Amino acid sequence: MNNRTMTDTAGRVAPKPPSRLARFTRNVGLLRESPVGMFGAALILFWVAMAALAPILPLYDPLEPLAPFQPMGAAAPDGGTFWLGTDHKGRDILSRVIWGSQRVLFWATLSTVVAYIVGMLMGTMAGDLGGWWD
DSSP, rough: OOOOBBOTTTOOOOOOOHHHHHHHHHHHHHHHHHOOOOOOOHHHHHHHHHHHHHHTTTOTTTTOOTTTTTTTTEETTTSSSTTTOOOTTTOOOHHHHEEEEHHHHHHHHHHHHHHHHHHHHHHHHHHHHOOOOO
């Protein structure tokens, strides 16, 4: 097996590129310098955590009618609280938002991936073919 190291013209050994972990920690460090970036990251992490924890959180069934038109903070019939109230059919809004976040995160990720693929294909065709495609 050939075990060569990269050297420059002066014969010095080139430094090793940083590892993936080092690049990741450097990028997270850069994110900490931006308050808007930190807020966005916290918001995304919050909703991902809510979507992941939805099955174990003590939530009402999002499809079960409980008490129609209850305001925010109203007491539930079983002694709990409707933190975001209920809709016109009596379903707990907080439960519906948290359970719905699972679907939203899935479809948002899927649509972003599809948009990137279609955009790259169209951009490649426009760059290669020119003319009408461009």
